[in-house]
Amino acid sequence: MKTFFLHIGPYKTGTTALQVFFAQNMHALQARGITYLPLGLIDQARQGKITAGNGAFVARSLLPSGHEMSLANKRKAIFSDLQHKLQSLDTKAALLSSEFFCDVNRTDMTRFKDFLSKAGFQLHILMCVREQASYLESYYIQRVKRHHQTQKPVQYFADAPYKTIEHLHYGSYAENLGKIVGQSNISVCRYPQENIFDTFCNMMGTSLDGLSIPDRQVNVSLSPENLAIMIELNKFKPRQSISDQIVASEVVAQGGKKSEKRTILSPEIRDQIRTYFQAENDKLSDLAFGGAPCFTDKDKEYADLDMIRDALDIQSIIDLFGGLVIAQEDRLSRLENTVRKLIKP
Known part of the structure; x- marks a missing residue:
């Protein structure tokens, strides 16, 4: 049988890169x-x-019809296209990637495995795990960037929403996937401790040598300073492009590199998250890492968003909104030039 590599994410583990x-x-x-x-x-x-x-539509077609991202009503057409691609495949392995697969339930993942088996493929799952507190911090920042989140971390995590996220219960999640495809057909790596490009190549039986690495960061998080500002801006329901422009301005101001050394999660919240997931991580340690600790993340300096907001200086404001104004001016200039070309006699 040929091999079907399925990269399932989960979210916030370098999937876009x-x-x-x-x-x-x-x-x-x-x-x-x-x-x-x-x-x-x-x-x-x-x-x-x-x-x-490339697997976004396939994964979404496997989500239940009640899911906000579901394409279950288009499953037949999507799978017909996938089957056609597999029938014309002239290599020993196929690769499909989407973080949406981590939301597919066990029943539909089993059906997907059976579909691939009939097509002559052995399903091999590739997944990356991230220390849950770090994952949830990044997830929260993404909600500020993309979903108009206005709650501060203390408010947002007060009800422990992570308890219902199945794929964060790493040990049980990997164990259940193993029941579908066999534990030997699951490869797990750790983010960001490992070089994900090199590790994924190794998991697929090849090497990074001779391949190009993306030359810029993608889906970058906001700094605590700009996050505090974005939370206030979210009260006005801005377009998603605003947060992208804020990040772009910040990267330019820092000389092209963006590496945050602070955390917006208080020590109390981090300890609460780690305690809750400890047993799951111990289970994953035995399943995937030979008993070695899953994560060795060092604690970062805590950045209190309320204190940061109150202490913002005029230079920080200028750096942020100066970049936004310039970006909007460039955008308007391009639009004006396009209009002139269209109406030019």
């Missing part, structure tokens, strides 16, 4: 016997954009 990497190295991977299936928004991924991977 990996999907850009897969798309940009599509031809090189194919020459090595691995076809990154030509599905989804491949061209956008090559440009470094967020796409949720």
Whole structure:
């Protein structure tokens, strides 16, 4: 049987960077016997954009009809296209990637495995895990960036919403996947401790040598200072492009590199999260890492958003809104030039 590599994320584990990497190295991977299936928004991924991977539509078609991202009503057409791609495959392995797969329930994942088996493929799952407190911090920041979140971390995590996120219960999650595909058909790596590009190549039986790594960061988080400002701006329901421009301005101000050394989660919240997930991480340690600790993250300095907001200086405001004004001016200039060309006699 051929191998079907399925990268399931989960979210917040470098998935966008990996999907850009897969798309940009599509031809090189194919020459090595691995076809990154030509599905989804491949061209956008090559440009470094967020796409949720070439498997986004396939994964969404497997989500229940009540899920906000479900494409269950288009499953037949989506799977017909996938089957056609598999029938014409001329390599020993296929690769499909989307973080949406981590939300697919066990019943539908089993059906997907059976579909692949009938097509002559052995399903092999690739997943990356991230220390849950770090994951949840990044997830919270994403909600501020994309979903108009106005609650501060203390308010947001007060009811422990993470308890219902199945794929964060890593040990049980990996164990249940093993019951579907066999534990030997699951490969797990740790983010960000490992070089995800090198590790994923190794998990697929190839190497990073000769492949290109994305030359810029994608889906970057906001700094605590700009996060505090964005929370206030969210009261006005801004477009998502605003947060992207804020991040872009920040990266430029820092000389092109963005690496946050602080955390917006208080020590109390981090300890609460770690205590809750300890047993799950111990189970994953035995399943995937030979008993070695899953995570060795060092605690970062705590950045209290309320204190940061109150202490913002005029230079920080200028750096932020100066970049926004320039970005909007460039955008308006391009629009005006396009209009002139369209109406030019």
